Amino acid sequence: MSAAMTAARKARDAVRTGAGEEAQGRRPRWTRGRVGLLACALVLAVLWVLPLAWALATSLKPEDETTDTGLNWIGSRITFDAYRQVWESGDLTRWMLNTAYIASMTTLLTVVLTAMAAYGFSRTEFRGRRVLYGLVLAGIMVPPQVLIAPLFAEMVALNLVDTYWGVILPQVAVPAMVFILVKFFEGLPRELEEAAYVDGAGRWRVFWQIVVPLSRPVLAAVAIFTFIQTWNNFLWPFLVTTDPNAMTLPVGLVNVQSTYGVRYAQVMASVIIGGLPLLIVFVFFQRQIVRGVAHTGLAGQ
């Protein structure tokens, strides 16, 4: 076995240092099996893209052709009427701005508050630290959906219904993020911080100028995950907003369905516009988003 391993390592080194093979790296050759895999993957990729493609196709058809049968991808002409009508109503822009504000504020607050709390739990000593941390960890098990009734009554009492803060504040208290960050901070070497104390830095400076920069990847992961969750959250914003002007995009879109009735091209145009912002962000930050979601998703819930 170990002989085989050394042989394998030698073979790999040979491939790595081999002049012509360099560019190919470890990419496997195109065997028949691999072509078969590729075919399977392509079929599945097409299956996954089809619904979105059909939505796009429908949104570009004249309204009276949207319910034609015969699987026509393109109507008699390509028209952007539906987009113009949806855009001119102005609702989508307002909802998008609402969502952008709410998601950004929630993300900012979540990252700052959970990072500070995690640092406090992992690096400081104070009376009741263990009990409080245990209390925070227990909260990971509480799904926000269970709290909707009392939380709504609380919002009524605090006069926060139909306000941004009413949507934001309940989404900031995410104990799972504290847990992720505590785990990360515990892995950071203390020597750097101690050296800074010796040089006379205070705790706040050490936190902001040493710990936070060192934790950039994990903070980015928490931020990305929180932003996606908040941007797409439906249930809570749906419950706590009744005024169309205060709605977030996911909630407002579902309202469109009743406003426009069944004007398919317009509904699909708003679906495309509503889905686009995060998709565009994803195309540009694919690696970071994938890493952030995988990291936070696995450790977090």
Add this chain to the structure above:
Amino acid sequence: MTTTAPPSAPRGIRRHWSEHGLAFTLPFLLVYAAFLVFPLLWGVRMSLGNDDIAGTQSEFVGLDNYVEAVRDPDVWSSLWNTVWFTVLSTVPLVVVGLVLALLAHHLRFVNWLWRLSWFAPFLLPSGVVCLLWLWVIYPSDFGFADQLLNAFGLQPGIGWLTDARYAMLSIVLTTVWWTVGFNFLLYLAALQAIPQHLYEAAELDGAGPWQRLRTITLPLLNRTTGVVLVLQLLASLKIFDQVYIMTGGGPDESTRPILQYVFQAGFTGYRIGYASAISYIFFALIVLVSLIHLRLTRRSREENAA
């Protein structure tokens, strides 16, 4: 510096480690107390009263709400719908997620394409996904699903969302399309963590692709599968958006999940005390699954340490 620092530094550092501790945690703890701990406890009090939606006019009724909930056939049917959806959706979401991750991992080719097509739907809001499937995929005749089947010579004519036999399956199908990308990513990350030399050694020992999959990949993914499975169970139990938007719980309440019943009792029926009581029954279910999760992660951590 070097002559004066060592004697004083350790004490100074120790002092540094202990001050400001509460100041760091307090902001989070305040928000946590106000918007998680407090509603959780207040909800218990509410479930013992007959509050209306504004939380006023409360009258203590003891366990009446819980007794009523246990006797309410709608609670049981919506609980059953929730569990049924969880069973139906978890299996394909885990299996398809694994298959997609294996495909992408073994191809090592145009990775961006797989990530884009399989993971991108996960980034869409539930409203976008559900309106898309509700209005242009599932309608009969001109809906994309029916037209596609037609193109293959099948005459489906089934009411995807209007027939009680298929409505739940259609919701499962939409959910798989929408969220499988998340499990795909988790599996992909786990696959990439498997050391390449294991495969190379097995290959030199003459193991074929299937053998390598069965003896190396799948056993090493056991832990990930456990985590993915529990995360999926927890996510599926919280089903609300897809059903509420696409079928409104119908036809004949055959798809209504427990969260929608909580919503109807509390927010359209104004019986927030009763809604809270049902929430805690649902919560018990979630805690049960979470405890299994804790057990699993603790065991795998011990295995790691060993």
